Amino acid sequence: MAEVTGRKKKDKRMQLGEAIQEFVKDGCTVTFSGMGGGQCVAHTYEVIRQGIKDLTLIGDSPCESGDMLIGAGAVRRAELAWCSYAVAGLGYNYRRAIEEKIPHPIELEEYSNYSIGMRFLAGSMNLPFMPVRSLLGSDLPKYNKNIKVIDDPYSGEKIALVPAACPDVSIVHVSRADQSGNAQMIGFSSNAENLARAAKHTIVTCEEIVGADEIRSHPNLTIIPEYAVDAVVEVPFASHPWNMPYAYAYDLPFHTVQLAAFKTREGFLDWLDEYCFEAGSWEGYLRKVGYERLHTLQRLESRFTRAPY
Amino acid sequence: MTENGNVAYNLSELLVAASAREIKDGDVVFAGVGIPSLGATVAKLTHAPNMIMAMESGSIGPQPYRLVLGIGDNACVENSICTTSLWRVFSDQQRGFFDVGMIGGAQVDKYGNMNSTVIFGDDGDYYTPSARLPGSGGANDIASSAGRTILALPLQKRRFMERVDYITSPGYIDGKGGRERLSLRGNGPEAIITNKCIFRFDPDTKEAYLYSVHPGVTVDDVVNEVSWDLKVSPDVHETEAPTAEEVRITRILDPHGIYTGNGLNNLSFEGYQAMLEESLIALRMLFG
Numbered sequence: 344m345a346e347v348t349g350r351k352k353k354d355k356r357m358q359l360g361e362a363i364q365e366f367v368k369d370g371c372t373v374t375f376s377g378m379g380g381g382q383c384v385a386h387t388y389e390v391i392r393q394g395i396k397d398l399t400l401i402g403d404s405p406c407e408s409g410d411m412l413i414g415a416g417a418v419r420r421a422e423l424a425w426c427s428y429a430v431a432g433l434g435y436n437y438r439r440a441i442e443e444k445i446p447h448p449i450e451l452e453e454y455s456n457y458s459i460g461m462r463f464l465a466g467s468m469n470l471p472f473m474p475v476r477s478l479l480g481s482d483l484p485k486y487n488k489n490i491k492v493i494d495d496p497y498s499g500e501k502i503a504l505v506p507a508a509c510p511d512v513s514i515v516h517v518s519r520a521d522q523s524g525n526a527q528m529i530g531f532s533s534n535a536e537n538l539a540r541a542a543k544h545t546i547v548t549c550e551e552i553v554g555a556d557e558i559r560s561h562p563n564l565t566i567i568p569e570y571a572v573d574a575v576v577e578v579p580f581a582s583h584p585w586n587m588p589y590a591y592a593y594d595l596p597f598h599t600v601q602l603a604a605f606k607t608r609e610g611f612l613d614w615l616d617e618y619c620f621e622a623g624s625w626e627g628y629l630r631k632v633g634y635e636r637l638h639t640l641q642r643l644e645s646r647f648t649r650a651p652y
Numbered sequence: 653m654t655e656n657g658n659v660a661y662n663l664s665e666l667l668v669a670a671s672a673r674e675i676k677d678g679d680v681v682f683a684g685v686g687i688p689s690l691g692a693t694v695a696k697l698t699h700a701p702n703m704i705m706a707m708e709s710g711s712i713g714p715q716p717y718r719l720v721l722g723i724g725d726n727a728c729v730e731n732s733i734c735t736t737s738l739w740r741v742f743s744d745q746q747r748g749f750f751d752v753g754m755i756g757g758a759q760v761d762k763y764g765n766m767n768s769t770v771i772f773g774d775d776g777d778y779y780t781p782s783a784r785l786p787g788s789g790g791a792n793d794i795a796s797s798a799g800r801t802i803l804a805l806p807l808q809k810r811r812f813m814e815r816v817d818y819i820t821s822p823g824y825i826d827g828k829g830g831r832e833r834l835s836l837r838g839n840g841p842e843a844i845i846t847n848k849c850i851f852r853f854d855p856d857t858k859e860a861y862l863y864s865v866h867p868g869v870t871v872d873d874v875v876n877e878v879s880w881d882l883k884v885s886p887d888v889h890e891t892e893a894p895t896a897e898e899v900r901i902t903r904i905l906d907p908h909g910i911y912t913g914n915g916l917n918n919l920s921f922e923g924y925q926a927m928l929e930e931s932l933i934a935l936r937m938l939f940g
Binding site: 377378379380381403404423424425426427429430431433434437438441442453454455456457458460461463464475476477478479480481482483486500501502529530531532533534535536537566585586587588589592593594595596597599636639643644646647648 | 725737910929
């Protein structure tokens with residue numbers, strides 16, 4: 344029997360470091376799932392730890408995966424709608440990159456959240472672009488020539504077009520997956536299902552790897568089927584300090600301390616030394632945060648919501 | 653602190669109630685994080701039990717018994733009617749299902765065009781701004797397609813401008829007919845809620861006018877903080893005070909003043925945990 348490779352493999356389990364090293368190369372185009380929760384934080388730290396450079400980052404509203412990668416000097420070009428942290432603080436690294444060119448200038452192409460979502464929808468459908476009723480009358484098209492405002496050929500009304508996003512690598516974090524990459528999300532998916540389908544390579548990480556039988560007993564929870572997946576990695580608490588639906592609550596006090604550190608360049612670099620480089624791995628980061636605290640966040644969430652499986 | 657009957661309330665609590673009152677029972681509401689999401693949660697627990705909150709992350713119709721700490725916080729999936737994806741929620745808005753959207757920004761002009769992208773320096777160049785702001789996020793999409801939009805920002809002369817540096821979120825563009833000319837489907841801004849007053853929009857000219865002033869604020873205080881020749885409603889009045897019930901629910905949800913005070917400073921892990929647990933217990937006792 345011929346060897347089965349790539350997306351046809353049945354067992355795609357890897358370690359996070361291996362998966363990032365194999366698929367995320369200097370100069371490639373990358374995107375991360377999550378939207379104000381369920382963010383790809385472990386993955387961001389690993390990309391920084393490996394010193395990957397010259398990335399083109401596409402995302403709707405990335406937090407750590409936008410601001411920290413930009414601060415670490417990993418991003419050459421960003422195509423996004425927003426970059427900050429909401430309640431806990433601002434995207435200080437993003438601000439420094441644009442206002443002061445620190446650590447270096449980045450190219451920026453701006454969209455809105457929905458139009459970034461439509462770019463991934465187009466990519467996931469193998470279509471060149473998608474029409475959208477946003478962006479009209481704003482200054483976004485003025486500074487982004489890849490947004491085209493045309494007359495709808497059917498009605499004659501104005502409509503905006505945005506180009507398909509087809510990243511080299513999509514990194515998505517879900518609730519659970521089997522070893523072949525059938526990925527289930529309980530709770531909102533941000534745009535994970537389209538990110539995964541639009542990319543040349545997709546790394547699925549999950550809070551928990553489960554058996555194929557468990558997936559088959561709840562097939563309507565599957566948002567990404569195995570044929571769109573290259574690697575499967577179990578990464579518990581991968582979104583800390585963010586929340587993960589039905590799993591653990593937001594660690595707002597930790598995030599507030601983190602963002603206070605990011606206010607200065609020195610504070611950010613010290614944070615990277617401590618939580619990224621000295622910690623050495625996501626397990627090292629979690630040990631620093633403390634498992635007692637992490638389990639408290641789990642218990643806290645279980646008082647409000649419970650997964651139906 | 654100001655008194656309404658025997659209820660004392662602070663300015664933030666007034667703003668929460670003012671945001672809540674923009675929501676009608678049965679509305680589908682796109683609520684951003686902060687005072688808008690707190691106002692929406694208060695509305696749901698007071699006068700608008702049939703309101704449906706929609707969150708950008710893909711959650712629809714939550715009934716949270718805790719403070720919503722982000723548009724993708726777990727509070728957004730708590731007792732929700734649907735969890736789906738970002739592009740699907742925004743498509744529902746574009747389809748016309750959402751009655752009201754609430755957005756913030758750094759600058760606004762008299763036609764309700766908002767900027768949350770960049771503050772220009774002296775050279776007026778987008779590429780070398782004096783301040784880089786977070787960007788559109790979903791604000792442009794909400795301003796384009798929500799049935800009506802509620803804008804929120806602090807009243808300051810440098811923010812209330814004749815023309816904003818950059819239009820992130822379209823209001824009425826240049827007045828009546830501006831949105832229709834551009835094929836924008838949403839009906840545009842309904843109100844601007846500030847720390848000093850509330851503005852509404854003239855149906856004929858689409859220009860913002862002063863509708864009400866908060867307790868202790870005069871009409872002149874407002875006129876002095878607006879860069880254009882502000883029109884004032886002939887029946888300008890004091891902004892309605894929050895009710896005892898609105899203040900009570902606001903304090904159950906946000907006892908440390910994360911949105912209604914300086915509660916983020918010195919927020920301990922234990923205090924945070926207790927805040928969420930106590931809000932759950934208090935709201936279960938009140939609402940089952």
